[in-house]
Amino acid sequence: NREIHLASRPQGWPTADNFRLVSTEVPTPGPGQIVVRNQYMSVDPYMRGRMNDVKSYVPPFQLDAPLDGGALGEVVASEAEGFTPGDTVLHGLGWREYALVDAKGARKVDPSLAPVSAYLSVLGMTGLTAYAGLLDVAAMKPGETVFVSGAAGAVGSMVGQIAKLRGAARVVGSAGSAAKVERLKALGFDAAFDYHDGPVYEQLKAAAPDGVDVYFDNVGGEHLEAAIGAMNPHGRAAICGMIAQYNSTEPPAAPRNLALVIGKRLTLRGFLVGDHGHLRDQFVQEMAGWLRDGKLSYDETVVDGIEKAPEAFLGLLRGENLGKMLVRV
Numbered sequence: 001n002r003e004i005h006l007a008s009r010p011q012g013w014p015t016a017d018n019f020r021l022v023s024t025e026v027p028t029p030g031p032g033q034i035v036v037r038n039q040y041m042s043v044d045p046y047m048r049g050r051m052n053d054v055k056s057y058v059p060p061f062q063l064d065a066p067l068d069g070g071a072l073g074e075v076v077a078s079e080a081e082g083f084t085p086g087d088t089v090l091h092g093l094g095w096r097e098y099a100l101v102d103a104k105g106a107r108k109v110d111p112s113l114a115p116v117s118a119y120l121s122v123l124g125m126t127g128l129t130a131y132a133g134l135l136d137v138a139a140m141k142p143g144e145t146v147f148v149s150g151a152a153g154a155v156g157s158m159v160g161q162i163a164k165l166r167g168a169a170r171v172v173g174s175a176g177s178a179a180k181v182e183r184l185k186a187l188g189f190d191a192a193f194d195y196h197d198g199p200v201y202e203q204l205k206a207a208a209p210d211g212v213d214v215y216f217d218n219v220g221g222e223h224l225e226a227a228i229g230a231m232n233p234h235g236r237a238a239i240c241g242m243i244a245q246y247n248s249t250e251p252p253a254a255p256r257n258l259a260l261v262i263g264k265r266l267t268l269r270g271f272l273v274g275d276h277g278h279l280r281d282q283f284v285q286e287m288a289g290w291l292r293d294g295k296l297s298y299d300e301t302v303v304d305g306i307e308k309a310p311e312a313f314l315g316l317l318r319g320e321n322l323g324k325m326l327v328r329v
């Protein structure tokens, strides 16, 4: 059994030296436990925050101990009622080949509904984040104009497509390369731009000349400032993430125009996907239906091998992923 430990806490951008590959025994289950051979594990931006030794909504990773996070695999041994070898389960102990999981922390998934990796992407946490953030938190209504940053990523690519499927009049996305911009147009975005090509505000005004009603923020900083500037009165922003500042050691320079929130009577609302579990059944049903009907596409960037998990994580922060970044264990 090989697993990835946190060897040191990154200052600013993480590097390969912050991680260590460690070999251990394959665990055996105690009462109420199962052993899962992981097939896929997720790397996510929030994991960067957990590498800092600070109190947050999830506890920090411990030094010289395995990292953890969303993973999916096959039960190979079970001492827990309701789980038998061969079951495919979703759980929270990624970053290792074999996971010893308390059965209450595992959920069986239906491998006949979609390729199993989908439970870590379109039908999983990032899909639900998009669905809940757009429809519940920002309360998008048909006929509105939606802007989403980080639009070619796991969450953003779903936000744009769900917005169109739920009747948005215009959907605009921003992403970090020309290839990603092309992909967004193929996914049905009405307009998309590369934020490296010029000031975000100017590109956004050109892409959404009638203004923005709903902003789904994955990036923060200059993107949030541009969105505040472009938003229509009574617009709503779902503040999902601020990846532009996760590796910075300085406080952000933007938004500088926060006072506009007053005159425009904007709502900026932060949220955590974990508070929206009540939407899960509705979400899976609606998303699986769209997938079945060919109305929804999803991208996954898959890196092979547990030893490559740190590289996959670093690549995610650098924008090397299209759609969900996953590791095939």
Ligand code: NDP
Binding pocket: 044, 045, 046, 125, 126, 129, 150, 151, 152, 153, 154, 155, 156, 174, 175, 176, 177, 180, 218, 219, 239, 240, 241, 242, 243, 244, 245, 271, 272, 273, 274, 316, 317, 318, 319, 320, 321, 323, 324, 325
């Ligand atoms: P993504 O698949 O979107 O991957 C991260 C992407 O961020 C990269 O591909 C990169 O794309 C982009 N990026 C990196 N640095 C910058 C930068 N400085 N400026 C602009 N874009 C940048 O990740 P997820 O879909 O998993 O997550 C998206 C966001 O949602 C994150 O902020 C994350 O923290 C947040 N999140 C929040 C949750 C919640 O409950 N609130 C739950 C899940 C995610 P590019 O090439 O376009 O730069």
